[in-house]
Amino acid sequence: MTHVQLIDIDKYYGGYHALRSVNLSVDKGEFIVMVGPSGCGKSTTLKTIAGLETISSGEIWINGRNVTREEPGDRGIAMVFQSYALYPHMTVAENMGFGLKMAKRPQAEIEAAVKRAADILRISDQLDKRPKQLSGGQRQRVAIGRAITRSPEVFLFDEPLSNLDAALRTQMRVELSTLHQQLGSTMIYVTHDQVEAMTMASRIVVFNKGIIEQEGAPLNLYHNPANQFVAGFLGAPRINFINAKLVSLRDGLAEVALEGGGTTIRVPVGDASDIRAEASLTLGIRPESLKIGSSAADAAISFDGKVRLVEQLGRETILYVDAGPLATVGSESGTCNFTVQLGNATGFSAGEQIKLSASTSSLYLFGPDGRTISRPKPIIASL
Numbered sequence: 311m312t313h314v315q316l317i318d319i320d321k322y323y324g325g326y327h328a329l330r331s332v333n334l335s336v337d338k339g340e341f342i343v344m345v346g347p348s349g350c351g352k353s354t355t356l357k358t359i360a361g362l363e364t365i366s367s368g369e370i371w372i373n374g375r376n377v378t379r380e381e382p383g384d385r386g387i388a389m390v391f392q393s394y395a396l397y398p399h400m401t402v403a404e405n406m407g408f409g410l411k412m413a414k415r416p417q418a419e420i421e422a423a424v425k426r427a428a429d430i431l432r433i434s435d436q437l438d439k440r441p442k443q444l445s446g447g448q449r450q451r452v453a454i455g456r457a458i459t460r461s462p463e464v465f466l467f468d469e470p471l472s473n474l475d476a477a478l479r480t481q482m483r484v485e486l487s488t489l490h491q492q493l494g495s496t497m498i499y500v501t502h503d504q505v506e507a508m509t510m511a512s513r514i515v516v517f518n519k520g521i522i523e524q525e526g527a528p529l530n531l532y533h534n535p536a537n538q539f540v541a542g543f544l545g546a547p548r549i550n551f552i553n554a555k556l557v558s559l560r561d562g563l564a565e566v567a568l569e570g571g572g573t574t575i576r577v578p579v580g581d582a583s584d585i586r587a588e589a590s591l592t593l594g595i596r597p598e599s600l601k602i603g604s605s606a607a608d609a610a611i612s613f614d615g616k617v618r619l620v621e622q623l624g625r626e627t628i629l630y631v632d633a634g635p636l637a638t639v640g641s642e643s644g645t646c647n648f649t650v651q652l653g654n655a656t657g658f659s660a661g662e663q664i665k666l667s668a669s670t671s672s673l674y675l676f677g678p679d680g681r682t683i684s685r686p687k688p689i690i691a692s693l
């Protein structure tokens with residue numbers, strides 16, 4: 311059942327067009343995570359749902375009701391911000407019960423709601439403390455508890471974990487996912503953190519310059535990006551892009567010349583009949599698809615490189631490799647950098663010469679307009 315619906319939302323800040331015809335349907339109980347580069351309109355979208363920003367045109371529906379012109383307090387939502395915005399002079403219990411007190415609910419109901427939320431968030435022993443006596447993680451739990459006590463129809467989260475250290479963030483991520491399972495509420499969540507997006511979302515929505523580029527289940531977006539922007543945005547380390555040119559296109563097979571490398575490869579493509587020879591294309595190779603040596607099965611592309619930096623993370627090893635004349639996109643100062651992600655590989659050192667290869671079945675190809683025209687074949691596990 312559709313729970314939150316944004317219909318053709320446009321938002322101008324003065325002359326600046328911050329949201330451009332945004333359409334989004336959120337089902338009851340979904341966990342939507344909105345991602346995108348800084349300034350792309352994520353927070354604005356969240357604030358328009360909350361009613362903290364008016365929209366220039368379009369409609370917002372929550373639970374079958376057109377709330378476009380309703381006050382924030384009447385929309386049945388609760389929002390948790392990056393800054394916890396707790397009242398310093400109130401106890402934890404008073405902070406958590408404040409919304410209900412303002413709504414003039416009976417004291418017994420407030421106490422029961424605070425107790426329930428505190429039990430869920432495991433802060434029952436902190437209720438008499440003041441915010442300054444709490445750790446960052448505990449404060450954020452109080453802020454979430456304040457949202458829970460109001461039994462909202464929809465939770466909105468604006469980067470709620472970004473002020474916490476890495477360990478606490480991981481813990482809170484698990485707790486928020488558990489909370490979502492327990493409450494079964496609709497949650498809409500903005501983050502810059504890829505891991506949060508990939509692990510918490512039932513659906514990720516990728517924003518760019520005020521539009522939605524693509525939405526879908528996390529792994530589906532990762533494996534089937536609609537375009538170069540989404541492929542470049544999801545994935546850490548980031549996908550490698552190489553400039554290329556279309557030589558010819560025949561029987562669904564594109565002959566593609568890699569710029570600078572003198573290498574020509576053949577890639578099966580989907581609908582690319584509108585693309586002419588000599589058109590500029592971009593080849594994409596995920597860091598985990600690059601193999602050392604020419605070991606990639608059906609190695610379609612292989613080249614020599616020099617290791618510039620080795621990052622050993624225990625579970626995995628990341629190599630940053632300069633690879634001669636090939637023209638990678640987005641690398642600093644015109645150098646050609648490839649990122650290679652290996653399992654826990656030891657024995658590599660800066661300055662070392664290596665050979666890299668990738669198989670045809672692991673390549674992405676993007677058209678002149680950025681649209682995905684070829685993507686890796688899905689791996690079908692043999693039983």
Ligand SMILES: Nc1ncnc2c1ncn2[C@@H]1O[C@H](COP(=O)(O)OP(=O)(O)OP(=O)(O)O)[C@@H](O)[C@H]1O
Nearest residue numbers: 323324326328346347348349350351352353354355
């Ligand atoms: N109150 C405002 N007045 C004018 N422009 C604004 C206002 N709020 C946001 N903007 C502009 O609208 C655009 C979208 O802002 P928004 O805060 O939604 O981005 P965001 O995707 O949440 O970014 P970030 O990830 O950096 O928080 C930005 O270019 C921003 O500068």
